[in-house]
Amino acid sequence: MLDVCLLGTGGMMPLPDRWLTSLLIRVNGRMILIDCGEGTQIPIKMVEWGFKAIDAILFTHYHADHIGGLPGLLLTLGNSGREEPLTLIGPPGLKKAVEGLTVISPELPYNLRLIELGNNESREICVSNFYIRHISVEHNLPCVAYCIELKRQGKFDVERARALDIPVSYWNRLQKGEIIRLEDRSISPEMVLSDR
Ligand SMILES: [Zn+2]
Numbered sequence: 001m002l003d004v005c006l007l008g009t010g011g012m013m014p015l016p017d018r019w020l021t022s023l024l025i026r027v028n029g030r031m032i033l034i035d036c037g038e039g040t041q042i043p044i045k046m047v048e049w050g051f052k053a054i055d056a057i058l059f060t061h062y063h064a065d066h067i068g069g070l071p072g073l074l075l076t077l078g079n080s081g082r083e084e085p086l087t088l089i090g091p092p093g094l095k096k097a098v099e100g101l102t103v104i105s106p107e108l109p110y111n112l113r114l115i116e117l118g119n120n121e122s123r124e125i126c127v128s129n130f131y132i133r134h135i136s137v138e139h140n141l142p143c144v145a146y147c148i149e150l151k152r153q154g155k156f157d158v159e160r161a162r163a164l165d166i167p168v169s170y171w172n173r174l175q176k177g178e179i180i181r182l183e184d185r186s187i188s189p190e191m192v193l194s195d196r
Pocket residue numbers: 061063139
């Protein structure tokens with residue numbers, strides 16, 4: 001089941017009943033956020049899907065009403081107990097924008113994995129069970145639109161799971177696309193699911 005929540009659809013300035021641009025997508029308990037305008041934490045809190053399971057934040061472009069909420073959200077993800085890396089994806093300029101904004105949210109308890117998309121580049125990026133592609137769109141600075149697909153789940157490979165010493169009690173969660181932590185190891189579904 002795919003849940004999509006338009007957290008905010010406003011522009012320029014957050015209003016009491018209309019938040020800035022942000023969209024949350026949830027599948028099997030894992031989430032992707034697209035854009036993060038100022039105050040995005042508030043509608044995320046209101047929708048009650050939690051913060052910890054956000055695996056990636058995708059940016060369409062770097063105007064403040066699409067990215068101004070990033071530093072606060074990164075800190076909240078840290079406070080939610082996140083330790084797994086967080087993927088940030090966006091058009092050219094991502095590194096510079098994130099470096100600037102994280103001056104006020106340093107020392108996060110997890111790593112940021114930045115994927116800066118090239119101009120006219122076509123590739124598919126996989127995060128959790130989300131397959132992400134993009135195209136360039138017109139705006140007065142680099143801007144992209146995203147396409148997110150869910151692929152049919154692979155077959156659970158029992159032998160691989162045994163070889164990796166994964167207890168049976170975790171198999172179902174991996175099969176549903178969840179990343180699990182085993183002591184100091186992080187096991188992702190791709191490690192135990194084979195193509196059908
Ligand atoms: Zn804009």
